[in-house]
Amino acid sequence: MQRLTALVLLATLTGACLPTDGPAALPTVDAPLVATPSNGWYDVYFTTPELTAQQDPPVVSGPTLALIEGLGRAQHTLDVAVYELDNDAIADALIAAHARGVQVRVVTDTDYLSEAAMLRVMAAGIPVIGDAREPFMHHKFTVVDGSEVWTGSMNYTYNDAYRNNNVLIHIRSVRLAENYSAEFEQLFTRQAFEQAGKPPNPTLTLSGTLVENAFSPKGDVADRILDVLRTAHSSVHVMAFAFTRTDFGDALLERAQGGVTVQAVFERRQVAAGSDAVFDLFSAAGVPARLDGNQYNLHTKAIIVDSAIVVFGSYNFSRNAEEQNNENALIVHSPELAATFEAEFQKVWAQAEP
Numbered sequence: 001m002q003r004l005t006a007l008v009l010l011a012t013l014t015g016a017c018l019p020t021d022g023p024a025a026l027p028t029v030d031a032p033l034v035a036t037p038s039n040g041w042y043d044v045y046f047t048t049p050e051l052t053a054q055q056d057p058p059v060v061s062g063p064t065l066a067l068i069e070g071l072g073r074a075q076h077t078l079d080v081a082v083y084e085l086d087n088d089a090i091a092d093a094l095i096a097a098h099a100r101g102v103q104v105r106v107v108t109d110t111d112y113l114s115e116a117a118m119l120r121v122m123a124a125g126i127p128v129i130g131d132a133r134e135p136f137m138h139h140k141f142t143v144v145d146g147s148e149v150w151t152g153s154m155n156y157t158y159n160d161a162y163r164n165n166n167v168l169i170h171i172r173s174v175r176l177a178e179n180y181s182a183e184f185e186q187l188f189t190r191q192a193f194e195q196a197g198k199p200p201n202p203t204l205t206l207s208g209t210l211v212e213n214a215f216s217p218k219g220d221v222a223d224r225i226l227d228v229l230r231t232a233h234s235s236v237h238v239m240a241f242a243f244t245r246t247d248f249g250d251a252l253l254e255r256a257q258g259g260v261t262v263q264a265v266f267e268r269r270q271v272a273a274g275s276d277a278v279f280d281l282f283s284a285a286g287v288p289a290r291l292d293g294n295q296y297n298l299h300t301k302a303i304i305v306d307s308a309i310v311v312f313g314s315y316n317f318s319r320n321a322e323e324q325n326n327e328n329a330l331i332v333h334s335p336e337l338a339a340t341f342e343a344e345f346q347k348v349w350a351q352a353e354p
Contacts, residue, residue, distance in 0.1 A: 196215035238264035
């Protein structure tokens with residue numbers, strides 16, 4: 001596959017150092033860590049719907065290209081937990097990995113088992129487990145060779161990759177991979193969807209950067225996020241597909257009344273559909289709140305605190321995300337990563353409408 005000039009569209013920032021999360025930072029598999037585009041411990045990619053939404057068919061580019069290249073480097077295992085898969089390029093990469101002897105396993109939301117791309121994955125002999133329940137199996141993560149994690153807000157779909165605003169992050173860390181592997185086994189092997197297990201490494205340090213990791217349902221993700229929001233002393237910037245937790249809203253309103261600059265962009269369709277309690281709360285209190293300008297969806301779920309801490313993942317800022325759905329969240333204490341999310345926020349803010 002040619003990289004084309006589409007990689008120019010890839011919004012990428014990489015960490016500055018190799019992982020230093022202790023002796024376990026070496027791979028647990030025989031092969032060395034896969035080749036990566038940088039010497040850092042993470043790469044982050046944002047979708048660019050303003051450039052790709054009208055492509056028909058879309059050029060394989062941006063986060064999709066990065067992900068399928070990552071899947072292509074897998075040598076032993078690929079564990080995929082994804083709410084929906086209809087992106088044929090990603091399905092092809094999974095099938096190709098299976099064909100070359102990589103153990104590929106998938107867990108998904110039952111509602112999307114009949115997607116054509118997923119049916120092709122199953123027809124290739126890849127085992128796929130559905131959650132068989134009404135709440136969502138809402139994860140979007142892949143663990144590669146027990147040593148790397150791809151996660152974020154992006155479903156493995158055409159809409160999420162090319163039309164919606166989303167983030168995808170690639171993290172090289174065995175200890176973080178242990179967390180996501182434990183969650184995957186909870187869902188795929190034990191088929192226990194009702195409550196998240198406790199990750200073995202809920203906090204870890206990567207190249208001097210504190211990373212917190214939590215899973216839901218009922219995994220205290222909300223409490224972890226509230227703790228971060230309450231520490232804000234200068235600014236909080238929010239990009240939200242669904243923002244219905246009034247406790248989050250109240251915490252941010254309190255910080256705004258204390259002099260913290262709070263700005264939020266809400267997905268307009270969610271607000272129009274009635275998920276407007278926090279939007280109305282902010283608007284009534286004079287907290288700057290805008291409706292996103294994407295003709296499709298603002299699907300990112302991210303909060304940037306003091307230009308130093310970023311909260312993001314599959315986790316919407318809702319009670320369903322906390323109490324019912326299978327979700328994951330990362331809280332990364334990194335001014336460098338925060339700067340990347342801040343640039344994305346400023347773009348989304350400029351495109352949004354008051």
